[in-house]
Amino acid sequence: MADKPFTLVIFTSMSGHTEALARAIAEGAGSLRNTTAEVKRARDVTPDDIGRASALAFGSPTYFSYMSGELKMLFDEFLPYKERFQGKPVIAFATGEGGQSKCIESIEGILESFGVDMVHRSDILTAGLAVQGMLDQKAKNEAVNAGKKLADAGVCFACRKATEEQGVTIGGEKPTM
Numbered sequence: 001m002a003d004k005p006f007t008l009v010i011f012t013s014m015s016g017h018t019e020a021l022a023r024a025i026a027e028g029a030g031s032l033r034n035t036t037a038e039v040k041r042a043r044d045v046t047p048d049d050i051g052r053a054s055a056l057a058f059g060s061p062t063y064f065s066y067m068s069g070e071l072k073m074l075f076d077e078f079l080p081y082k083e084r085f086q087g088k089p090v091i092a093f094a095t096g097e098g099g100q101s102k103c104i105e106s107i108e109g110i111l112e113s114f115g116v117d118m119v120h121r122s123d124i125l126t127a128g129l130a131v132q133g134m135l136d137q138k139a140k141n142e143a144v145n146a147g148k149k150l151a152d153a154g155v156c157f158a159c160r161k162a163t164e165e166q167g168v169t170i171g172g173e174k175p176t177m
């Protein structure tokens with residue numbers, strides 16, 4: 001994992017709508033103190049990137065009520081690296097012309113089998129982050145806030161991981177060996 005809690009926002013996009021949403025999420029995620037955020041196209045993401053991240057966002061345009069082939073390919077290829085996703089806070093986002101919640105469902109379905117912690121279920125939105133058409137100011141604000149909440153959950157994840165790795169138990173005592 002990176003030194004500072006790090007949010008990786010992964011997307012695919014042809015005409016720019018989903019990219020704009022990804023950049024707004026990263027803007028929110030990177031605005032927290034002591035955290036960083038990066039935006040990457042799905043085809044450029046490596047298993048090491050997933051391992052370094054303390055929080056992840058995955059987004060796609062809706063194609064035939066599903067995610068793009070490029071994002072599906074990432075999931076297919078990263079199945080052997082499933083443990084790098086486990087327990088990490090995640091949000092799914094999508095743009096479309098009305099069918100984007102189906103796209104979000106398709107992304108979430110795969111991510112659940114990778115063992116992630118879907119952040120929105122508890123405190124973001126009931127249907128992931130969905131946008132129809134180009135990003136307006138309201139959608140942008142929502143995306144920035146979602147990014148902040150995601151990064152915040154990433155900080156908690158990184159703290160829990162560090163505590164586990166140092167062998168510190170709750171209550172502050174190290175186990176005796």
Ligand SMILES: Cc1cc2nc3c(=O)[nH]c(=O)nc-3n(C[C@H](O)[C@H](O)[C@H](O)COP(=O)(O)O)c2cc1C
Nearest residue numbers: 013014015016017018061062064065096097098099
């Ligand atoms: C091949 C193709 C299939 C599409 N299928 C759907 C669809 O099933 N439902 C929908 O709401 N929008 C659909 N769309 C619209 C796109 O999801 C929408 O324009 C999206 O915002 C494009 O994202 P981008 O600008 O990031 O490329 C489709 C677009 C294309 C090119």
